[in-house]
Amino acid sequence: MATLIIEPTKKTPEINFNAEAGQLSLTGMSCSENALGFYQPIYQWLDENASIFPEGTTFLLKLKYYNTSSAKCILELLDKIASISSKNTPISITWDIDGDDDMRESAENYSSIIDYPIEIIG
């Protein structure tokens, strides 16, 4: 399947991944107490579809809130995107912080940990 769409809930984000269009986005809240259960299918989808990402593929994050259970999962997700980028098609990561200074700090911290550029907007 070349698309992965997960509707948002009060504690999980909206996922809209389209492999053929090269557009990946994660938006909303990520505050599930079992974040790993939510993110594991996303990792699996990325593994299965990374080979068909076209040139110019983008990954957009726009998170209102995330809890600490999600923090590790977001790191693994970003790490996976960076890894796909180095092995397959380059992917540009953009983080829309919506004017939130704490979120800017988070985005910069993740970029430093995965050693991969994250463009910060908003």
Place this chain on the structure above:
Amino acid sequence: MNKISLTSHRKLTESNISFSFVGSIDVDIVDHVLAAVHTKLESETLSPGVKKRVYLVLVECLQNLCKQIESLNKTERVSTEINTSSASFAIEGVKGDFHIATANYIENEKIANLKNWLDEINSYDKTQLKQLYNKVLTNKSFSEQGGAGLGFIDIALKTGNKLIYDFETIDNEFSYFTINVKINNEI
């Protein structure tokens, strides 16, 4: 039951939020409380940064409480004195400063590790806390209950205050663990 008087009503009205709960706690109850507090916070005239910190610290406190109870429910230790699923929490906001308190039963054998962890967090300044956060963030391990091990570090970072805690011994098997955190109006 205590009567609600006009004086107590006025006192409660002065609070941004006043909410307390005692009883069996599970994920559904926590979700409902978080949704209610989120709606209430949105209606308050506080800075967006304070609203967000209060909400996120409450998320960490209550999800941590749930995980501790889940862990306790798996223990083979039993007590005729207490209901180990029972816990309590309270949130109060006065003039923009918020206090969150949680309390739950804990197995005595788990106290030493938890106390050491809280003391370590309380001994660190902001830079050291950020280093500890990144060390735990990158270790990729989750507890059996899905915890990332980051909750108390994150609370200390977001509040800028020490974690005030206590353990009260009940019997040879269990104690009562309480923790209090304060979120200042402006950090």
